[in-house]
Amino acid sequence: MKLQKALSYSPRADFIVEVIQMVSGLLLVLFLWTHMLFVASILIGSNAFNGLSLFMEKNYLLPAAIVFLVLVGGAHIGAVIRRIPSRWAEQKIVWKHAKLIHHADTWSWLFQSVTGAAILALAIIHIAVVTYGGIDVIYSSGRIKHGFLVFYAVLLLLAEYHASVGLYRIFVKWGWVKRHKLHWVLGVISVLTVGIGATVLWIFFTMGVHA
Amino acid sequence: MIERELTFRIMRYNPDEPEKKPHLQEFHLTEEPGMSLFVVLNKLREEQDPTLRFDFVCRASICGSCGMLVNGRPTLACKTLTKDLPDVTTLLPLPVFKLLGDLSVDTGVWFRDMSFRTESWVHTDETFDPDAPEKRMDNAVALEIYEAERCIECGCCIGGCATANIKPDFIGAAGVNRVARFMVDPRDKRTEREYFEVVGNEDGVFGCIGLMACDDNCPVGVPLRDQLAYVRRKMASAGWRYQKV
Numbered sequence A: 001m002k003l004q005k006a007l008s009y010s011p012r013a014d015f016i017v018e019v020i021q022m023v024s025g026l027l028l029v030l031f032l033w034t035h036m037l038f039v040a041s042i043l044i045g046s047n048a049f050n051g052l053s054l055f056m057e058k059n060y061l062l063p064a065a066i067v068f069l070v071l072v073g074g075a076h077i078g079a080v081i082r083r084i085p086s087r088w089a090e091q092k093i094v095w096k097h098a099k100l101i102h103h104a105d106t107w108s109w110l111f112q113s114v115t116g117a118a119i120l121a122l123a124i125i126h127i128a129v130v131t132y133g134g135i136d137v138i139y140s141s142g143r144i145k146h147g148f149l150v151f152y153a154v155l156l157l158l159a160e161y162h163a164s165v166g167l168y169r170i171f172v173k174w175g176w177v178k179r180h181k182l183h184w185v186l187g188v189i190s191v192l193t194v195g196i197g198a199t200v201l202w203i204f205f206t207m208g209v210h211a
Numbered sequence B: 001m002i003e004r005e006l007t008f009r010i011m012r013y014n015p016d017e018p019e020k021k022p023h024l025q026e027f028h029l030t031e032e033p034g035m036s037l038f039v040v041l042n043k044l045r046e047e048q049d050p051t052l053r054f055d056f057v058c059r060a061s062i063c064g065s066c067g068m069l070v071n072g073r074p075t076l077a078c079k080t081l082t083k084d085l086p087d088v089t090t091l092l093p094l095p096v097f098k099l100l101g102d103l104s105v106d107t108g109v110w111f112r113d114m115s116f117r118t119e120s121w122v123h124t125d126e127t128f129d130p131d132a133p134e135k136r137m138d139n140a141v142a143l144e145i146y147e148a149e150r151c152i153e154c155g156c157c158i159g160g161c162a163t164a165n166i167k168p169d170f171i172g173a174a175g176v177n178r179v180a181r182f183m184v185d186p187r188d189k190r191t192e193r194e195y196f197e198v199v200g201n202e203d204g205v206f207g208c209i210g211l212m213a214c215d216d217n218c219p220v221g222v223p224l225r226d227q228l229a230y231v232r233r234k235m236a237s238a239g240w241r242y243q244k245v
């Protein structure tokens, strides 16, 4: 052992970061799905959506959600950043490697880091817009009508992709489920989530048109 | 059967001539029934280019010396049949390992280093008595050990691993599988905590990001995904109780 290693020896550090990465990831997926269920209240009707939004506002659930996202999202970013090759030479190696070996799961890892970075940027915009613009059927449909449709469609797809690949990775690494079954289950969940999200977006978009 | 004309694009590189950049050289030959890459490469060396470098020993998936990238996939050349290949095939040496020239790499140094770092020997304080009858081992345990020992150290799991490609100290699936072998061995008296200090970190099992190219590419079908998960779970429980044990 070398002196610098002996002085900073913390055998559990890597394990703890791995746990933080997994737990924060799972919490974020849970958040994503809850979020999708909440916005899906528009499927019941405008009153349901507005009622839920009012309820959340009254009980400080919106600021709570933001604090949650900053903390858990921050922890997740802090943990996963170590996985992303930071040096240019390493980046070149992994992309070349993926192209070379024709292996789907290797590609999905690269996409995972790319979508992760994109989600970070888009989610910040999304949160800022929602916080300042407010959540209400009129505001939301207005936003989606005037330019945000594509933005939300992209964010929806990226988030769902990142979440399902992340979940897949966790289950594969810990060996809890058979891989093929996992592909299937996560595929169904993704299609459902994207389906719900797309329907919601469409409803808001047409509302915005009629308003 | 119409005979196919096969094209092989083979990487040429000689570390003794660094001024010549690695490049792909094209070779052509006529396919024969039951032809494997072992036959192809030997034919090419005999008939077309005696300087071509590659390794084979057993030509029967036993010695592990012929691992290479066949159209990008890490696999054993001796068990690859040309009938499963397209008309044009690219052959590259395995990455990560020291390149000796053309398709030949030195897996030995890497595996030796990994063996040292994972302390791949039975740790025990019992003194060995050569006259005593051998202790019996439960058959199920023996089979479990054997499953891990089937690894032929060809390095395909390492060459195909994105992490191993950028992290020189990562022990990869071969290393984790090796550790798993000692973990199930009742003769090894290492505690969970001792194992944790060896593999409970980023260079060990927690460096794995779960791409499972190792599991998908292992030419002898060692259940690497199960081995990785087994060691990961063991090390997680050791990490969890680290202060107490």
Ligand code: FES
Residues within 6 Å of the ligand: B055, B056, B057, B058, B059, B060, B061, B062, B063, B064, B065, B066, B067, B076, B077, B078, B079
């Ligand atoms: S030559 Fe021995 S494994 Fe291929």
